Amino acid sequence: MPVGRTGLVAAPQVFESVVDAIGHTPLVRLNRVTAAGGAAVYAKLESTNPGGSVKDRIALSMVRAAEASGELRPGGTIVEGTSGNTGIGLALVAAGLGYRTVVVVPDKTSREKIAILRALGAEVRVTPGGRPTHHPEHVRNLAARIAAETPGGWLAGQYDNPANPEAHYRTTGPEIWKQTGGRVTHFVAGIGTGGTVSGTGRYLSEVSEGRVQVIGADPEHSVYGGGDGRAYYIEAVGHFRHPETVEDEWPQSYDPEVLSRIERVGDAEAFAVIARLAREEGLLVGGSAGVSVAAALRVAAELSPDDVVVVIVPDSGRSYLSKYFDEDWVGRLGFDVGAPAAETVGAESWSGTVGFVPSTATVAEALEILGDAAALPVVLARPGSTEVVVAEILGAAVLSTLTAAPQGDLVTAHLDPPLPVVGIRETRTAAAARLADDPRPVLLADNGVITAILDRSMEEGVEWAFSRSA
């Protein structure tokens, strides 16, 4: 029971400051999305933290450790590169303790998270997400530079800061053990910095003398679980690998030794799970929770009703209303929005190989690939891959632009805005409304991957005509 500064013993859940209210999150049983006959699954709702995510725990822990070591001094500035939630945690801890905060976020970070950061008084710097790790604009490099250049600046460094997994070893793990009365048998969490799964997992494994199995949940393309690192749509978990990254370093916060296995989950499955959690369980959760709950459901289905699976729900769906819960956003990428098949754009009539220009091409090479096509997407060059992930499209190579450009330049120096994308599972009405005044060729997406390039003639609603695809 927390003891308040007044010296009075506080009632349960009464705290004397916002930082004291971090943690103590509930476990909620999933009742409808689970398979009959399998293990019980409990979601640990980290979204009930004051900053709305699991990251409040490590924000407080890293700040306290830096104060103790003297790295962070009164009046100092906290700097961090983050997908958003760690920044929110740091900004609220900073507000509570009297520090300034500067947060560097990749541009795929949701609008909502950026708005929350600003509302909490943080200075936000947005940087392009798809950068190799040595690039000066890479999130972590930019954050390190700002910290070094700011008087009194301190870089929180969640990726390599031992206070990150330590926070979970000290708080998340013991909470789960206590809440389940030691009955937990399996623990599932996504892997971003790896702090949650490593710290909580290590505690549960030690306290149960090896009985609790620790399972990492990872986006399908992420390198942690064996993917090639190409882009995916769920933010804040997994490990993207830029093809120009030479030495791919994993965070020190991640200890793969703690894990007994990794479950890989594709974007489409994660989107489907969060939609079900919202509609069938009343739980509005973020995309990374879709990855971890999908993994937990697979694990639970193989177990007996005596087993108890605990899965981390890192944050709330409220931070993603403009992404995963927005039909237009989900639909245009070719993911399911629940529209009747008869009303959707569909894929049946379109076939053919998809032409694209790799980002390493010169203008002359791009023109050769274009042939007589009006435009093609320019895609992050990923040797050995012919799959065009929408998230790896950098822009368009347009015939009229390139014929006027110096032939030896890189095509990336002469990019036109990306071509419009239409999803095969969105309604024709939604697609037509978005593209009505856009005469350019259209890219057709199926679960985040381009499957055709179309020229359009728009008579009577939407008539799609397949044209050349190089």
Ligand code: PMP
């Ligand atoms: N989900 C969300 C929403 C997060 O913000 C994070 C942290 N980046 C994670 C999952 C992954 O947690 P961790 O960094 O502890 O591995």
